[in-house]
Amino acid sequence: MADTLKVPTMAEMFAAGEKPEVLFWVGCAGSFDDRAKKITKAFVKILNKANISFAVLGTEESCTGDPAKRAGNEFLFQMQAVTNIEVMNAYEIKKIVTTCPHCFNTIKNEYPGLGGTYEVVHHTQFLKQLLEEGRITMEGGTFKGKRITFHDPCYLGRANGVYEAPRELIRKLDAELVEMKSCKQRGLCCGAGGAQMFKEPEKGNKDVNIERTEQALETTPHIIAAGCPFCNTMMTDGVKNKEKEGEIAVMDIAELIAKAEDL
């Protein structure tokens, strides 16, 4: 393991009269969920190694309001949104990167109407850009020849049309990208969106994550790659349910890259 993470906050930077190139929006899952925290750290390691000037809001960050809005509570959503926007506008934030497609979608699409207009990118887009600019390099050794299937997060893919950035990165790892029978525009949801993550599913004959995991397993992958902390949890549970956790890892794209770089 590399040494400690450098995670400057906006408050610290502001006090020092500095401005970061980009704000890293960590999100609730990335801050609190044990599995998602690993993704957050992996992403920070990559940023640290490439010497990217970034900052987080830390304790000034609060839920974007996405689950509240999708559950039907427009009032709570807008309270969250306006509060967050006030904080970010005060810091004159221009560009935001986030590892959560829900935060990505909400800030990018729903905040502008409430006074918060920023350039918002998902971490896979950001990493792809860094790679193209030569600010990070990737060597494929670790994953050479490994079969990796990518599960499209609904709020990254269909909701915002980002399909290629994560796939580009997987290919750059020299891995063999294998597609599930429904992918990209027709990708099947993991079952967590629309606030489902926080409630029991309705009665049915199967859980959505199991259905999706079965589709993933059909590709006989070594790794199921995800780009969303919620999808990650759902797929991890699915793989456990199928008792395949010994053979198949569920990993975020950021984790794949961090691992390839031995960070």
Place this chain on the structure above:
Amino acid sequence: MQYIPNILFVAILIVGIGYFAKNIGKLRRNILLGKDTEVSDDKPTRWRNMLRIAFGQSKMVVRPVAGLLHVIVYVGFIIINIEVLEIVIDGIFGTHRIFEGLGPVYDFLIASFEILALLVIIAVIAFWVRRNIIKLQRFLKPEMKGWPKKDGNLILYIELVLMLLFLTMNAADFRLQQLGAEHYVQAGSFPVSQYISNWFTGMDISSLILLERTAWWLHIVGILFFLNYLYFSKHLHILLAFPNTFYGKLGPKGKFQNLEAVTKEVKLMLDPNADPFAAPADTGDVPSKFGASDVMDLSWVQLLNAYTCTECGRCTSECPANQTGKKLSPRKIMMDTRDRLEEVGKILDANKGEFKEDGKQLLDDYITREELWACTSCNACVEACPVSIDPLSIIMDMRQYLVMEQSAAPSDLNNMMGNIENNGAPWPFNQMDRLNWSTES
């Protein structure tokens, strides 16, 4: 006496078109029961969407078999309707094959109508087989029982009969032309019906004329019947697909509308300079109700969506909730919305245009809460719909009603929202611990 057919024809035409116009008026009135919504933006993109998705059938061909069959029926039907123009003129003025003067062009036209008619017959039979013999999953969901199933087959029967009448008419005409019958000018080229006409070889001129006239009349009456059938059927899509793709959602699918009335309230609450004891702001346009519990609470575009739905079930077959056995079916959401809207329309008809409460609403009486809460907001239904319908927006509006008007969210969601309100996260963690991950090993 000799004008009786013309008079009869004009009368039928007036009744047929008149009744259709009356129903279109109703359709318009019902759709406009919906709330106003902003759709006047970015006209160029809207035109392009209509051209590409409706006219160009671009999303139909995502499923190649159904797509190809449909393109045949669609193109066939539109082009064969040029022939209807001739039939109408002939009918009014008592002429026969009035466009015959076009010569070789006419031959070409008739020939292509015939070939298309044959293709349409083949496609319609294939559609029927998919519904009734192969029994495709998406045509067999619970919401397809009863009328929707009958409707689906009826359309196919009507189209089949119309095409057969068209070809029979031509076949008899061809035979009469060969026999040099009076009035039957030598015109047209009959690549398909000449084979049918072989069956008529033994018939004399008067029975051939009877056959030709019968087919001619049944064909045009059939077309008028079909026109009037549309309003009661999912076949309304052949007209509404065009405006519906024009008014369909633009921009990223993940972008949901923000409620303006809420914004005002929120800004006021968070404004440190606002007087907390001031009378509630006279913003004037605070809606009487948040979200939707009945069709009048939806926007007119959502209601147009409901009338446009082809009941094809592409949405439902892509829906993760439906695939895993939940009650939710986005197609049913659209069908329920249309059924309820029709019911409301009937109340208006019965009460001189005024709405009287009937003790029913879209929520609970048509769409259950169990369906609404099963949605993952994944947008698969929106992506799948070949006519730009957005079932998800109706689900979200109804959830909004449940939560903001009734506080009737499932208890787990209430906990989640309570957490966001108190700690700024959907879980019970303290906001002050938000950066702890950076120092944990």
